Every structure is written in C-alpha cells, then in structure tokens.
Amino acid sequence: MQRDSVHGIWSSQFAFILAATGSAVGLGNIWKFPYITGEYGGGAFVLVYLLFVLILGIPVMMAEILLGRRGRRSPINTMRMLAREERATRLWCFPGYAGVLAGFLILSYYSVVAGEVIAYVFRAAAGVFENQTPDGVRSILYSFQGNAENLLGWHTIFVVMTMLVVARGVRSGLEKAVRFLMPLLVILLLMLVFYGMTSSGFDRAVRFLFQPDFNKLFYRANESGSVVFTLEGVWVALGHAFFTLSLGMGAIMVYGAYLHRDASIGRAALTVALADTSVGLLAGLAIFPIVFSNNMAPNAGPGLIFETLPVVFGAIPGGALVGTMFFALLLFAAWTSAISLIEPAVAWLVESRRWSRARAATVLGMLVWMLGIASIFSATGVTLGDIATRIVSLFVVVEHPLRGGIYDSNWFMLIDTLTTRILLPLGGLTVVLFVGWRMRIMAVRDEAGFASRRLFRLWYLTLRYLTPLAVLAVFIVGIIEGFLR
Ligand code: PHE
Numbered sequence: 001m002q003r004d005s006v007h008g009i010w011s012s013q014f015a016f017i018l019a020a021t022g023s024a025v026g027l028g029n030i031w032k033f034p035y036i037t038g039e040y041g042g043g044a045f046v047l048v049y050l051l052f053v054l055i056l057g058i059p060v061m062m063a064e065i066l067l068g069r070r071g072r073r074s075p076i077n078t079m080r081m082l083a084r085e086e087r088a089t090r091l092w093c094f095p096g097y098a099g100v101l102a103g104f105l106i107l108s109y110y111s112v113v114a115g116e117v118i119a120y121v122f123r124a125a126a127g128v129f130e131n132q133t134p135d136g137v138r139s140i141l142y143s144f145q146g147n148a149e150n151l152l153g154w155h156t157i158f159v160v161m162t163m164l165v166v167a168r169g170v171r172s173g174l175e176k177a178v179r180f181l182m183p184l185l186v187i188l189l190l191m192l193v194f195y196g197m198t199s200s201g202f203d204r205a206v207r208f209l210f211q212p213d214f215n216k217l218f219y220r221a222n223e224s225g226s227v228v229f230t231l232e233g234v235w236v237a238l239g240h241a242f243f244t245l246s247l248g249m250g251a252i253m254v255y256g257a258y259l260h261r262d263a264s265i266g267r268a269a270l271t272v273a274l275a276d277t278s279v280g281l282l283a284g285l286a287i288f289p290i291v292f293s294n295n296m297a298p299n300a301g302p303g304l305i306f307e308t309l310p311v312v313f314g315a316i317p318g319g320a321l322v323g324t325m326f327f328a329l330l331l332f333a334a335w336t337s338a339i340s341l342i343e344p345a346v347a348w349l350v351e352s353r354r355w356s357r358a359r360a361a362t363v364l365g366m367l368v369w370m371l372g373i374a375s376i377f378s379a380t381g382v383t384l385g386d387i388a389t390r391i392v393s394l395f396v397v398v399e400h401p402l403r404g405g406i407y408d409s410n411w412f413m414l415i416d417t418l419t420t421r422i423l424l425p426l427g428g429l430t431v432v433l434f435v436g437w438r439m440r441i442m443a444v445r446d447e448a449g450f451a452s453r454r455l456f457r458l459w460y461l462t463l464r465y466l467t468p469l470a471v472l473a474v475f476i477v478g479i480i481e482g483f484l485r
Helices: 013-024 027-039 043-071 075-085 090-125 134-145 148-168 174-197 202-210 214-218 232-244 251-256 265-293 304-315 319-352 357-379 384-393 411-438 441-448 453-484
Strands: 219-221 227-229
Touching (some): 013 265, 027 043, 027 304, 043 232, 090 134, 090 251, 090 357, 134 304, 174 202, 174 265, 174 304, 214 232, 232 453, 319 357, 441 453
8 A cells, every 4th residue: 555645755764763763862861761760769660661661662663653654644644544444433543633632731841841951051051050069059940940931931932943843844954953963962971971980879870770679669658658559650650651752642653654665664663762762771870870979869850850960060170061062952852852742733734624834833832832831830839739729719718728639739740640641551552452453464564564474473462462451451550549549
C-alpha cells in the first residue's frame, strides 16, 4: 500500500531519527527524570523505568512509527483510515483524539518550564550565580518563581518561538539544528559529569542512581507521616517511559507519517530510545553529585535542576559561559520537543479543516498560552485548595481555606498526572492492541519490513502480550490502591 503525505517527507532515515530524537530528548530527560528519580528514592526507580523502556517503550515506538507510516496522516486520520481498512470500529481513533488533548495539556506546562530555562540562559550569562552558595541559588530560584508576571513573560516568548516553527512546517531547519546542537548538549552534560567525578558526592550519586533499594520505591510516607506500601512509584516510572520517549500521544506517529517506505523501523526506534535513555542517565549523573556534595535534598521536586546546576556554574572558572551554553542547549532540546507536542493537532487541523499551518499554529498557540497561566500560578504556590476556596467563597462564607489531600496539590501536578500517568499509557495501550490484535499480521509484517523472521516474532509477541499486560497490570493495581486509600 502506497500513500503520500500531504505534509512532506523527511530527506532520509537519518533525518527522521534526528527529528524523533529531538522530540524525545527534552525537559523530560534533564529536568523531569532527575527530580522524579529523587522523589522516588533512586536506583530501584531507575531500574523499573529502564525495564519499562525495554518492554514497552521500544515496542510501542515501533508500533507508532509503523502506523504513522502506513497512514501518512495526522494520528486522528491515520487511525481512522487504518481502522476502516481493517473493518474495525471508529473507536480506534481514541489515541488520536486523546493524543491531541494530551499534547496540548503537556505543552501548556512544558512551555512554562522552558520559559524558566530561557530566563536562566540570561541569568547565567549575567554572572548571577558567581560564587553563590546553594542557599543563595535557591533563594534566587524562589524569588524568580514567586513573580508571576516574570514567568508569564518567558512563557509567552517560548509559546511564540514554538508556534513560529510549527507554522513554517516541521522539517525546514529542524534537521540541521538537531544534527549540531544535540551532540553539543551531550558534550556539555559529559563535562558536568566529569566535574561531578571530582566532587565528594560522586560515589553517593552513583550508588543512589544504580544501587536499587526497593524499600525506597515501595514505601513512602503518607500525609499523616506514617510509612505505607505503595506502587505509585512504579506507575510514575511507567508514565515516564512514555513521556520521555514521546509516546502515547501521536508525536512519534506523526513523525513516522513523514518517513520513507524503505527505512528500518526497528533500527530507528532502537537508536532513538538509546539516545534518549543515555541523556537521562547522564543528566542524573551530572545533577546528583552536586546534590550530595552540598548536602542538598534529592527530593527537592521540579525545581531540582534550577537549584543544583547553577551552584556548579557559579563555582568553576568560565562557569558563566558553560552555564549559558548549557541552558541555551536545554532550551533548544525543549523547543524541538514542544514542536512535536503540537504537531499532531496542527496536522489534523490542516487536513480536516483545511486551515493553513499558520492559522492552526496561531489558534493553538493562543489556547496553550492561556492554559499555561494556570501552571504559572502553580509555580508561584497556588494550590487546588486555594482555587477551590476562591470559587466556593463566591457563594458562601468560607472560614478556613481548603487544605489536605488533593487540595494541597496544584494544577501542574494534576495535569502532569492526568497526561503522563493516564492519557499517554492509555494511548500507547490502544496503539499496541490495534497493531497486535486488530491489524492483519500480513499488513503488519509488510509495513514493518523486518529482515529477520526471528526478530519480527520477538517484537510481535512482546507487542501482543507483554506490553499490554504490563500497562494493564500497573493500571489496575494503581486504581485498586487509589480506592483502598
Ligand atoms: N519526550 C519529551 C521530553 O522528554 C516530551 C514529549 C512528550 C514530547 C510527549 C512529545 C510528546 O521532554
């Protein structure tokens, strides 16, 4: 079956790999992975996450590329067309729609964090961190995050940057930029890791990251302070495997739609997964030595990279330059990911509504920008309880602000949980069920184009059984646990 993409085609398989790596490597690796690893106790969390990358990340990525390439359209229309081809129900379009929603929600907070990264480019350049103590660096972060208008300004800049590229079409410029800037980011990370090796905290950092202690993953303090058994960390690791590889929402699928017929899906997926995982682990190895050398808390939360790395940039000779470059490259990595978060929605509007790319990007950009404001208030410390209190107090007099339980979390945490832990795994699950159980095996084999029968069987069986069972098991246990609590 030969179809053409109306949005153009990558110039080579290598260009696709670069673009997919650009999508996968982003804030998820350098900002998120270290802080969730810190929150869920280190080694055991890392191990479970790596396992999920292997048994579900790679198979799902291959399935997404395969579907995208066969359908050659936006994820919604690809799923619709392939479902029709297999005489299956239109319900299979679910990952398409859920993906558009998830990408949109993720981008709304992603761009707030990326905005903070832009601010840190300038701060590092201005030498703000020179000779700062860890406490000094932290108070700089807190006063920065306390100022909503500031955050809004940077968030606005990032949304505009993203939508400008999206409006022009994903391919122009992206390939070239990723080819040079991504290796540079890895070099800088390596430099930071080498610096970490000379510090007193390096051994502890390595043990923290690679010596699994399952008690730290499974036992956590609850609100009343008592320690309880929970599988929350496993669920978070599952969600992160999807998030960091850009899976479950159509980003890789839509990039697959622009891929040549004769490219090798297996090799592409393996390369992207390997690059992505390496960057995450390197980021951990760069950040945790700083944490332990300075007696900081590994579970500082989403501010972790902004609290730790500047300490080093302030201490080493030429730190202002290194720091500026680091944040600039991180910004770039975030940019190439953000583009792919919104591409499924843009491609769909272009196909189905016949909008121009510019129009689709403008409208979506405005929506993302507005929703981002809610995440800005999360950074400044507004909780769901505060919001609920405000709303309730419009109608009745409220004596005490609403506190405790879900009220203490904030909008950012809510959409992060909804997207990463629920929408992405569900989207990925639907994709593998479709490829594994609904598509004719002939069609799958034809599109996958495996040279080796053995490898095809290995992938196909993993996709049919292991991957869906793993996702379902984590979901079911997580939901039961939620009810029991
Ligand atoms: N993978 C990106 C990161 O790690 C985030 C992302 C998620 C991008 C989903 C696209 C789709 O930062």
